[in-house]
Amino acid sequence: NAGVTQTPKFQVLKTGQSMTLQCAQDMNHEYMSWYRQDPGMGLRLIHYSVGAGITDQGEVPNGYNVSRSTTEDFPLRLLSAAPSQTSVYFCASSSPGAPLDTQYFGPGTRLTVL
Amino acid sequence: EDKVVQSPLSLVVHEGDTVTLNCSYEVTNFRSLLWYKQEKKAPTFLFMLTSSGIEKKSGRLSSILDKKELFSILNITATQTGDSAIYLCAVRSNSGYSTLTFGKGTMLLVSP
Numbered sequence: 340n341a342g343v344t345q346t347p348k349f350q351v352l353k354t355g356q357s358m359t360l361q362c363a364q365d366m367n368h369e370y371m372s373w374y375r376q377d378p379g380m381g382l383r384l385i386h387y388s389v390g391a392g393i394t395d396q397g398e399v400p401n402g403y404n405v406s407r408s409t410t411e412d413f414p415l416r417l418l419s420a421a422p423s424q425t426s427v428y429f430c431a432s433s434s435p436g437a438p439l440d441t442q443y444f445g446p447g448t449r450l451t452v453l
Numbered sequence: 454e455d456k457v458v459q460s461p462l463s464l465v466v467h468e469g470d471t472v473t474l475n476c477s478y479e480v481t482n483f484r485s486l487l488w489y490k491q492e493k494k495a496p497t498f499l500f501m502l503t504s505s506g507i508e509k510k511s512g513r514l515s516s517i518l519d520k521k522e523l524f525s526i527l528n529i530t531a532t533q534t535g536d537s538a539i540y541l542c543a544v545r546s547n548s549g550y551s552t553l554t555f556g557k558g559t560m561l562l563v564s565p
Contacts, residue, residue: 372552379462381557382496382541397552429495442553444495 341365345430345445352420352452360415360448362430370433371413372397372442373405375426382429388413420452455480459542459556466563470532474559476542477524486525487553488516489541496541499527532563 346361364371372387384397388407402424404416413432417424427449431442456479466472478486485503489496500509502518502525509516513532518525529536539560543553 374555379557381457382543382553382555384552384554387552444497446494 343430343432343443343445345428345448347448348446350448350450352417352450354421354452356420357416357418358420360417360428360430360450362413362415362445363411364413364430364432364443364445365411366432366434366443367410368432368434368443369410370442371407372431372433373403373413373415374429374431375399375424376429376447377426385415385428417450420450422452424450425452426450455544455546455554457542457544457554457556459540459559461559462557463560464562466532466561468532468534468563468565470563471528471530472532472561474527474529474540474542474561475524476526476556478542478544478554478556479523480544480546480554482547483520484545484547486518487543487545488525488527489543491539491541491558492537499540529561532561534563534565537561537563 343364369390373385374382376382383399385403386405388394391410394405427447429447430445433442458477460475487501488499500516505520513530516527539558541558543555
């Protein structure tokens, strides 16, 4: 049981490049989310999904796309990277009504956009 | 819009001290408040609180919720250098997906 996995761990992009951050979970969780964490800003929700085929915007969705074709995977796409997207990205999953009512976080991806 | 405010934003204490971290919140249709500890990587879960006045305790850490005054505190007694971390407070509402809204965190540094 790997929990929530994210790849890559580190990435450097040039402005304008595109890339996909991968997130997968093997706990059969329905809910998955993407957060970004910036110094002094806490964790901010980018996009989330309540199940396969269903996604919605969070607090800071601009510049990011998501899709959820399977329960396990929830990739985050940067279409045209900007320096403002330099951040640490966390993927999380949870199951409604889970005993601890908490989210399980992946290890994070540190992204630098030059 | 749901809001979580943590204070202080940063704190430096000596080993052995007791610290209190604060979290106040405004949320529509409150469901739960969660505390996380974040060291170098992803946040790890500490406590979940749903009812007022009930203390959750784990070793030297404890937390309590006041639903009337809309705040929670996290206490750490006899601090150790391993307690140095960012402590995150988050609230979950009963609305829709009930996403977590996080505060900005308190950075705690425990010096030897």
